[in-house]
Each structure stands twice: as C-alpha cells, then as structure tokens.
Amino acid sequence: MMNLLNKNILYCFLTSLPLFATGQTRMCVNLRNWEFSRDSIHWQAVTVPHDWAISGPFDKKWDLQTVAIEQNGEKEKTEKSGRSGALPWIGRGFYTTHVRIDEVDNRHVELDFDGAMAEPVVYVNGRKAGHWAYGYTPFRVDITHYIIKGDNRIDVSLNNMEASSRWYPGAGLYRPVMLVTTSMVHLDSWKTTVSTLRLMRNKALMTLCTTLAGAQKNFHGSLKMSLLDNATGEEKDLGTSQMQGRNFNGGFPVVEPKLWSPETPNLYTLKLTLADNEGQELDNLSLRFGVRTIKVDSIHGFQLNGVSRKMQGVCLHHDLGPLGVAVNKAAIVRQIKQLKDMGCDAIRTSHNLPSQMQMDVCDSLGMMVMAESFDMWIYPKCENGYSRLFKEWSDKDITALVEANRNHPSIVMWSIGNEIPEQWSYEGRVIAEHLQNLCHRLDPTRPVTQGMDRADEAIKSGFAQVMDVPGYNYRVYRYDNDIKRLPQGFLLGSETASTVSSRGVYKFPVVWGVTPTADKDGQCSAYDVEWCPWSNLPEQDFMAMADKPYTIGQFVWTGYDYLGEPTPYDEYWPSRSSYFGIMDLAGLPKDRFYLYRSVWNKNAHTLHILPHWTWPGREGQVTPVFVYTDYPEVELFVNGKSQGKVKKNQSVRLETHGIPKSWLDPTTPEEAMKYATRYRLMWPNVKYEPGELKVVAYDNHGNKVGESAVLTASEARWLKIDADRTVLRKGIDDLAYVSVSLIDKNGTVLPQADDRIDVQVSGAGTFQAICNGDATSLESFTRPTMKLFNGKLVVTVKAGEKKGAIHLVVRDKKRGLKKSVSIRVV
Numbered sequence: 001m002m003n004l005l006n007k008n009i010l011y012c013f014l015t016s017l018p019l020f021a022t023g024q025t026r027m028c029v030n031l032r033n034w035e036f037s038r039d040s041i042h043w044q045a046v047t048v049p050h051d052w053a054i055s056g057p058f059d060k061k062w063d064l065q066t067v068a069i070e071q072n073g074e075k076e077k078t079e080k081s082g083r084s085g086a087l088p089w090i091g092r093g094f095y096t097t098h099v100r101i102d103e104v105d106n107r108h109v110e111l112d113f114d115g116a117m118a119e120p121v122v123y124v125n126g127r128k129a130g131h132w133a134y135g136y137t138p139f140r141v142d143i144t145h146y147i148i149k150g151d152n153r154i155d156v157s158l159n160n161m162e163a164s165s166r167w168y169p170g171a172g173l174y175r176p177v178m179l180v181t182t183s184m185v186h187l188d189s190w191k192t193t194v195s196t197l198r199l200m201r202n203k204a205l206m207t208l209c210t211t212l213a214g215a216q217k218n219f220h221g222s223l224k225m226s227l228l229d230n231a232t233g234e235e236k237d238l239g240t241s242q243m244q245g246r247n248f249n250g251g252f253p254v255v256e257p258k259l260w261s262p263e264t265p266n267l268y269t270l271k272l273t274l275a276d277n278e279g280q281e282l283d284n285l286s287l288r289f290g291v292r293t294i295k296v297d298s299i300h301g302f303q304l305n306g307v308s309r310k311m312q313g314v315c316l317h318h319d320l321g322p323l324g325v326a327v328n329k330a331a332i333v334r335q336i337k338q339l340k341d342m343g344c345d346a347i348r349t350s351h352n353l354p355s356q357m358q359m360d361v362c363d364s365l366g367m368m369v370m371a372e373s374f375d376m377w378i379y380p381k382c383e384n385g386y387s388r389l390f391k392e393w394s395d396k397d398i399t400a401l402v403e404a405n406r407n408h409p410s411i412v413m414w415s416i417g418n419e420i421p422e423q424w425s426y427e428g429r430v431i432a433e434h435l436q437n438l439c440h441r442l443d444p445t446r447p448v449t450q451g452m453d454r455a456d457e458a459i460k461s462g463f464a465q466v467m468d469v470p471g472y473n474y475r476v477y478r479y480d481n482d483i484k485r486l487p488q489g490f491l492l493g494s495e496t497a498s499t500v501s502s503r504g505v506y507k508f509p510v511v512w513g514v515t516p517t518a519d520k521d522g523q524c525s526a527y528d529v530e531w532c533p534w535s536n537l538p539e540q541d542f543m544a545m546a547d548k549p550y551t552i553g554q555f556v557w558t559g560y561d562y563l564g565e566p567t568p569y570d571e572y573w574p575s576r577s578s579y580f581g582i583m584d585l586a587g588l589p590k591d592r593f594y595l596y597r598s599v600w601n602k603n604a605h606t607l608h609i610l611p612h613w614t615w616p617g618r619e620g621q622v623t624p625v626f627v628y629t630d631y632p633e634v635e636l637f638v639n640g641k642s643q644g645k646v647k648k649n650q651s652v653r654l655e656t657h658g659i660p661k662s663w664l665d666p667t668t669p670e671e672a673m674k675y676a677t678r679y680r681l682m683w684p685n686v687k688y689e690p691g692e693l694k695v696v697a698y699d700n701h702g703n704k705v706g707e708s709a710v711l712t713a714s715e716a717r718w719l720k721i722d723a724d725r726t727v728l729r730k731g732i733d734d735l736a737y738v739s740v741s742l743i744d745k746n747g748t749v750l751p752q753a754d755d756r757i758d759v760q761v762s763g764a765g766t767f768q769a770i771c772n773g774d775a776t777s778l779e780s781f782t783r784p785t786m787k788l789f790n791g792k793l794v795v796t797v798k799a800g801e802k803k804g805a806i807h808l809v810v811r812d813k814k815r816g817l818k819k820s821v822s823i824r825v826v
Helices: 329-342 356-365 392-406 426-442 455-461 476-485 538-547 591-600 670-676
Strands: 005-006 027-030 033-037 045-047 065-067 078-080 091-101 107-113 120-125 127-129 139-144 150-160 177-183 193-199 201-214 220-229 234-246 247-255 268-276 279-290 294-297 299-304 313-317 346-349 369-371 413-420 448-452 467-473 491-497 552-559 608-610 626-629 633-638 641-647 680-683 692-698 704-711 720-725 735-743 756-763 765-771 785-787 792-799 805-812 817-825
Touching: 027 294, 127 139, 139 234, 177 279, 193 279, 220 247, 234 247, 234 279, 299 552, 313 369, 329 591, 329 735, 346 552, 356 369, 356 392, 392 413, 392 426, 413 467, 426 448, 426 455, 448 491, 455 476, 455 704, 476 491, 476 538, 491 538, 538 552, 538 591, 538 670, 591 608, 591 626, 608 692, 608 805, 626 633, 626 692, 633 680, 641 680, 720 805, 720 817, 735 805, 735 817, 756 792, 765 785, 792 805
Parallel strands: 313 346, 313 552, 346 369, 369 413, 413 448, 448 467, 467 491, 491 552
Antiparallel strands: 005 091, 027 177, 033 045, 033 091, 065 078, 091 150, 107 139, 107 177, 120 127, 120 150, 193 201, 201 247, 220 234, 220 268, 268 279, 294 299, 608 626, 626 680, 633 641, 633 692, 692 704, 720 735, 735 792, 756 765, 756 785, 756 805, 765 792, 805 817
C-alpha cells in the first residue's frame, strides 16, 4: 500500500469524481495545496481549485479586443473593452506541489485533471509527463514511470493567450487535481459504463461494460459486483463473473427500480471488485448511476423514462460570479437549488465541457444537462480561439467529454458546437456528421445536438438535417416554416430569449424594443421590455413551447449573469459582465426570475410586483406596474384605491407567418407588448403616489386566492442579513451566501441605496467574496468592502479546517449601522 503525504495536509474530496476509493487497492487523493507563481520566481501558497485572475484589478487593458461580432450582426470592428471580463487572466502561470510516495513497485500512478486553463504542461520531477491544449477538457496523465520512492515534485505550467475567448475563461488550476493510484492491472474508470438497457414493469435491465488497463490479452480473473441503493443504504450482492481478456460486457437487473428524474433524482452505486485468477484483489471501483431512459422522436418528442416532457432549461457559463471559475460544490448547489425553485429542470453548459463536480450536483439534485463542447470549429470567432486547435484536438476533446461524463444520469444529450460559422457549408455538414458519429460510438444511449443561429443556411447545406436534435439559437419566428424542412420532425430551442435587464433599475418612460447602446449609466431596464437585435422577450418562447407540438424544450440565455460579454454595453466602459441573466452576478433574482417561475413552477404559486414603490420626485407621474403570477387575474390597489382588474389574454398566439428579409430584429415593439399580455398582468398608466402598492389575486372562478404588497421606503433604520445556510462542514471549502440589505423600520428595502458596506469575518472561517450584481462596478470581489447596488449585496464566507463558529459583522459607517450573524462549522 502507498502512503501519500503532501507537504501540507491532503484531503480525499471524493464527491468531485465519479470514482472513489473503496479499499486499499485504489487510492484517490485530492491535491489541494500548491504554490503558485506568475513568473516562476515569486511564489505564494494557494488552494486548488484556484483562479489567479479573479482578484483583479479590473482594467479595460486586459484582453482589449477590436472585433466585429458577426453573431450580433455587426459589420464594422469596434473596441470591446470588457468582452472577456476585464480581469488579468492573460499570460503564464505556474503551480508546484510535492507528494511523498513510499512504495512504487507494481503501482500505476496517474494525475487526473478536470480542466486547467489553459494549455497545461505537466512535469514530474523535472521531466515532462504530459500536456493538453483545451482548458476545459478533463485529461489524465500517466506518471508511473516518472515517480520515485520518496519525495516527488509535480509542476504544471499554463499559458492563456489574448483574444482566445468571447467571455471570461478564468485562469489556473480552476478544477480539482486528483492523484489516483492502483495496481498495474486495474479497471479503467473512463472505460467503465453503466446504462439502462430496458425498463419493464417491476425491473430494469442494466448493462455494464468495462476495460482493464495494464492487462495482457490473455488475462484471467473475476469481477465481483454489488449494488448499493443510495437512498436506503441497502446493498445487494450481484454475484461474481469470470473475466477472460481485457474487456467485459455483462448486465444485471435492478428490481423495483427507483427511477432518476428531475423530480426524483434517485441514485445507485455499483461496486466492482477485480481479482486475478488466484483470487487476489487487484482493484476496487465504485460508479454512481441512475436508472433512466432517454428517447426523442417526431411522435412523442423528448421522453425521459417513457414520459414526454419539454425541457425548461437555462444556459450557464462556467464562472461562479465573484468566485471566478474556481469550481466549488456549495456554489453549484446554490445555483441548482435556485434554478429548481424557478421551475427549471435543465441546463446547457455553454459553451464548454462541464466540471465533474457540476455534473455530480446535477445528478444528486435532479437537473437534466446538455453537455456542450466547443464554441468554434475551424473558422475563428476570435483571433486565438479554439479554431487553432480544432483539427488536432477536437476528436480527443470529444472523446474525453463523453468518456469522463457518460455515467452521469443527469446528462441527457451531447452538444458538439455553438453557432458554428461552418453551418452553411458542405464542409460543416461533414464535420457535424463526424463529431456526432464519434459521440454515438462512445455513447449510443444519448442524442447529439448543437446550437444553430443561421437556420436557413444550415438547412440549405444539409447541416441541420444530419443532427439527432436540430437546435435553434433564437429564430423562433422561423419555427413553423423550418419544421416542414426538418426530417426529424421536432426541434429544440437550444438558446432562447437573450432578454437584458439590470436588477432594480427601472427606466422611464417604459419603452419596449431593442435595448439602446448609448445609455450613460450602462444599465438595462428591469421592466423586462428590452431585447437584443437578434433576440426577443421570454413570451415568444413560452408560446412556442406551449403551442407548437414539435418543440421539445428551450434553454434560456442565461440563468445567471456571467463575467464578460457585456452586451449591449460591450463598447461601454466600465461594463465588464453580462445583463442576460435571470439572476444577477451575485445570485440575486431579477424580476424576470418571477416571470419564469410563474410559468415553469407548477408546485408553488408566484405573485410578484414590480417596480419597487419608492420614487421621490415622481409624484403624479406615470409609473407602470407589472405583476408576474401563475394566477389568471389580479386587481391592483394604490393606497386602497382600485386600479382595476387585469386578466391574462390566453387567446394570444405566436405569429410566425412570413419570413423577414433580415434575421435581425424580427419582433416589433407592438408585437412584444401584445405577446406579453398572455403571461404578464400590466397597468401601464398608474401614477405614482407614496404609500402602499397592493395586489389581490383571483382564480378562474373569481375567488380571492392570494395577495401581496410593496411599500414606499422611509428612512434607513437597520441592516438586514440573511444567510442561505447556518451550518457548514469543515475542510471542504464549504460556503455560506449572506445577503445584506438596507431597510427601513417596516423592513422595506431602500431600493436605490448605494451605501458602502464593510465586512469583518472571524472565528472558524474566512471571508471569501463580495458582489452587488452591478455590471459596471470595478470594486474587487476579494476585498471585504463594497457599495450596495439598489439596496443589496451578497457576502460569501468559507468554512475553515476546524469546528467552531464563523462570526460575520457588516457595517454601514455612513449611517452608524452594524449587524452580525454566526454560522456553525461542524
């Protein structure tokens, strides 16, 4: 057995991989503690996952790109100051750590990287052991022949090229690095798969395929299997099978299976024990899986476990807001739980390979996933993007994507690209067929898709017709016309909406239409009436999903704001993050969250009023009121005076007749306002007077079923803090998100407050980050001070290595206010 001791303490963070150690024959160690340098001279201790750029400073000089964004319909090149986040991710970075190995005979040793940004080169004891190119790809490096008995040094060199990304890619060892040791003959975790062959009334038939690494062709041994029900803890012996050769193909039943779905994310663990022909144990491997089937066709659409459903999904970039791209389980759990509360049941990993940690969370919480690969193929969207790697690396990257992730039940389809410029060409069709066939060979159980933004050209070239699932990015007005030309008989809204808004910013007069690019504040209206030249409001996609039987779901751009790509202000400084999110960069919901919730969440009622009702100086002026609700009818009151009842107009239908000459701006403001009446309740002529804005909801029979109110805020009285969690676990980078608001005596948030908040953290944890959701803020995420944005911000604290209590104190020195909270660490 091997003893592994880092110069600092090592921890087995088993939830970050689909495999884990079940005995002494296989060991999996998380290499958390490293030294980091930008110049290989000056070093600092860091914990991996690590993003070297997130502390900033923000500056427009970082990756300043001059480009015409063709996907946005631009013809002339202009300066894009915040396109990739305006953070210092460009350049080289170096990591080093030490591992002590006391036994090396007959041991296979490898390093498993879940991704490294970017172009990692791995050295062991000064010798190059391996490298990869694409920063998002999981990869493995066999270091068996590079290690020595005793102390071993591991170095990783990274290099991020300017103009290589259209969004913030981050930098560094931003996902876990695992040291995996086995016997020389062992089960290859990437080539061991469990899948559902058939669902019957009271039983599921599963298939198991595995390949041995390090074995001779004439290997003889045995494979013992047992099945653990993760929910009950019950374990069942499935027997032992004989192995002859390197490959094993078999199966096993699951009696009375608990199926995996977003509503019931049931999981099982298959435990495998490999022995040689003398019965000596060689390897242990445990695979977590779900029992579920996937099918998509023109008759039933998308089916999960034989039940048709339309995906209610969002697109997510890989950054975690103020944490940067350093992956963190608690942060992902928070995201997925918020999305599920909204009624979301699917995510698209836009536009890159996902982390294993993210997929583990989606497995356990119940979130379907479209796992994506590339943003470009051969034709470049930015000067040094993936196009320079595609010909040499694309097959390797697709193979790694599928092999590393195919046991995750949450993944329901693979995506081989996003808005690929080659979609209009014969060459593009050939590449699409090749990549799709590669996915099929590696995993015959899932369909393959990609997001197309030039649908007419893609159909003319045959590009769209070769896909298992034709994915449409926007172009909802083309659906009825194009479905006649798609032999599949169905289509997916692979990217929809692109509505833009800033949390808590309401602009008057309320103007529906393409968002302006010249507003001096760099903000978009939270009335949810602005869209981009190529896109639309949510209502059009709601109607396409509800009324068009051939649609199988949608993925909204985006679930959260993300760093970089600050459309429509990508030429405006300081603007360094997106406005597309249903939630802002801090994870605070915008009003649009409740619009989606009112349509998607069938298990809880929604009754949300906008805007806030604190408008000093607007007395007597028109201040429209919207209500987002699942109730069919609502009555509005201003200080007790009825403003009338409004009912949803269920007769409104999406008009897709006729194809516009241009693919840009297919929706007029008049159409958008009409479409909105099906899902929004609106009082456009309300005049502001301070006091109470109240709504009463009615059901279809006219019965009162709910009410809600917002008040005009008075003077600031207190700071309010709300922690999303009050108990954290030590030693696993566990996080709590603490929302901070400035409120009056009645608990009403001062909605336009921008007071500076200072943060102090002590005890059994540390300050991790702070964010207010303002896309134009240049304040650092990693310094414990920041201004409120429209009355709110969020502080993130991290549990330490010991039990105890984290003490968080927030202060508003301007007003002499202070508030504290304690969070237990166990």
